[in-house]
Amino acid sequence: xxxxxxxxxxxxxxxxxLEMGDIxxxxxxxxxxxxxxxxSGPSSYQVIDSLGIQPDWHAAGAEVPGQLGPVMIAALAVxxxxxxxxxxxxxxxxxxLGLPAQSMSGGAIAGDFSFLIPFYAVSPAIWLALYATRxxxxxxxxxEQLGWVALNSRRHAARNPRAVFRDPLSMDExxxxxxxxxxxxxxxxxxxVDGSTSVIVSAAGATSGLRHQPALIExxxxxxxxxxxxxxxxxxxxxxxxxxxxxxxxxxxxxPQDVDVAELYDGFSxxxxxxxxxxxxxxxxxxxxxxxxxxxxxxxxxxxLNTWGxxxxxxxxxxxxxxxxxxxxxxxxxGEHQVTARPVNLVAVAAGGGNTCGCLLLRRPG
Amino acid sequence: MAAWYLPIPDSESEPFWNxxxxxxxxxxxxxxxxxxxxxxxxxxPHCWSDQVEWRDASGxxxxxxxxxxxxxxxxPFRERVPYAVGIVELEExxxxxxxxxEARPEDIRIGLPVEVVFEREGGDDGMVVPRFRPxx
Ligand SMILES: [Zn+2]
Numbered sequence: 001x002x003x004x005x006x007x008x009x010x011x012x013x014x015x016x017x018l019e020m021g022d023i024x025x026x027x028x029x030x031x032x033x034x035x036x037x038x039x040s041g042p043s044s045y046q047v048i049d050s051l052g053i054q055p056d057w058h059a060a061g062a063e064v065p066g067q068l069g070p071v072m073i074a075a076l077a078v079x080x081x082x083x084x085x086x087x088x089x090x091x092x093x094x095x096x097l098g099l100p101a102q103s104m105s106g107g108a109i110a111g112d113f114s115f116l117i118p119f120y121a122v123s124p125a126i127w128l129a130l131y132a133t134r135x136x137x138x139x140x141x142x143x144e145q146l147g148w149v150a151l152n153s154r155r156h157a158a159r160n161p162r163a164v165f166r167d168p169l170s171m172d173e174x175x176x177x178x179x180x181x182x183x184x185x186x187x188x189x190x191x192x193v194d195g196s197t198s199v200i201v202s203a204a205g206a207t208s209g210l211r212h213q214p215a216l217i218e219x220x221x222x223x224x225x226x227x228x229x230x231x232x233x234x235x236x237x238x239x240x241x242x243x244x245x246x247x248x249x250x251x252x253x254x255x256p257q258d259v260d261v262a263e264l265y266d267g268f269s270x271x272x273x274x275x276x277x278x279x280x281x282x283x284x285x286x287x288x289x290x291x292x293x294x295x296x297x298x299x300x301x302x303x304x305l306n307t308w309g310x311x312x313x314x315x316x317x318x319x320x321x322x323x324x325x326x327x328x329x330x331x332x333x334x335g336e337h338q339v340t341a342r343p344v345n346l347v348a349v350a351a352g353g354g355n356t357c358g359c360l361l362l363r364r365p366g
Numbered sequence: 367m368a369a370w371y372l373p374i375p376d377s378e379s380e381p382f383w384n385x386x387x388x389x390x391x392x393x394x395x396x397x398x399x400x401x402x403x404x405x406x407x408x409x410x411p412h413c414w415s416d417q418v419e420w421r422d423a424s425g426x427x428x429x430x431x432x433x434x435x436x437x438x439x440x441x442p443f444r445e446r447v448p449y450a451v452g453i454v455e456l457e458e459x460x461x462x463x464x465x466x467x468e469a470r471p472e473d474i475r476i477g478l479p480v481e482v483v484f485e486r487e488g489g490d491d492g493m494v495v496p497r498f499r500p501x502x
Contacts, residue, residue, distance in 0.1 A: 108370070108373075108374050109370070109371060109372065109373040109374065110373065110374050110376065111376070112405060113373070114373035114374075114375070114379050115379075115404070115405055115462065115463060116463050117371050117373070118371055118372055118373055118487065118493070118495050119451065119462075119463045119464045119465050119495070119497075120371075120435070120443065120446075120449055120451050120465040121451045121463050122371065122438065122440065122443060123438070126433055126435055126451055129433035129435075130431045130432065130433050130451070130452070130453055131431070133431045133432060133433055133476070134430070134431035134476070137431070137476050178436065178437065179434075179436040179437070180435075180436060180437045181433045181434070181435045181436065181437070181451075182433050182434045182436070183433075184433075227411070229405060230463070231453050231461060231462065231463040232404065232405065232461065236430075236431055236453070
């Protein structure tokens, strides 16, 4: 997996029109030895050493505003003048090395996990299923509407040669897929993969001569206004996405209806629903009706959603791939899954669930 | 060796687990502002007072939300599916995660009245863990 991290770093640097020697910062999620090697990927030090980076700024950790946390840390660093071009990475090897829950069963339960794991609540699937059940109770979301998150992603994945699942998924197949933790079925859960995503966060004044017009970060959201515990979050129909989304819109004059494409985390299908509402792309409680039938979220719909196939069909690259796709949509570089029915000027990107949530608004310059 | 899914109590959480071993469900109460809360904290998260104490809960509550777990590859849960997990709202206010036992999955619903039961997990060197079953 170290080789995956190096390969994606080199590809991103070349794609940007930079050389590795230009990279003077490194950020990653979640750093080494967090949640098992398959989840954490290589240590930031392994990557920095392997690529010979001499960073003026570096940070890697898990207790940040979701998987986009290192992007925000990099943005703050370049704005503060600490670095000019920060390589930001997320690398996973969960297909070959397993998921964090599986690595947990070798260890001991300590800290606040003491109030989850002994109660048989042993995985994110279960924690988030509890949120989804409550949401369905309060807002009447149907299983079929939830399923449209997965069906929409699968439709887009058919256009993405790098996606894992590309065969069409019908509602009947979705509804007959095995239950994991009610209301989640197999296709509500993302698919573990080995992979690495790299993005380069550059200072606004350091972009001349680069290969692409930069994707500008218009605003960011990272707020978390609740108890940061799965079972103590007071409103289980939302997550910290609610606060991150509100913060994002408080820092721009643009509005939700200006968003052309949305790339919203789907570690579980329900999380996309929380993000649609948190980012005010649909009314509160209205995500199910919006998703139903898949017309609104198609490439030529009102809001093309998870255009690369998401993690449900594209693979569990853990957040950062939504940002890479958002950049490519802005650049017109997304190949077969490029949105062409409208100009793509503004993209909403979000990752995370529970209390670790972060979102970005990306726009074209000018 | 104790079962992997059981906690190693620390100085903060030890009173909770000691009480469970005695068949009591406890939560924390702030004598300064009256806040009742779950998860042991040395100071009240609401008013920062250190005048916090453990109180016995009645053990009665209602199901706030739940999930029926059908797939879990990890032992010992592999052999226990299907099982139900829920967040229970205690009569005293705090919510807590727990397994929902002695009920058919299809009988569990939001709002179901439940009561605490105590089960030993992990055999002789294991621990007593609070669970909830439908109120009788
Ligand atoms: Zn208090």
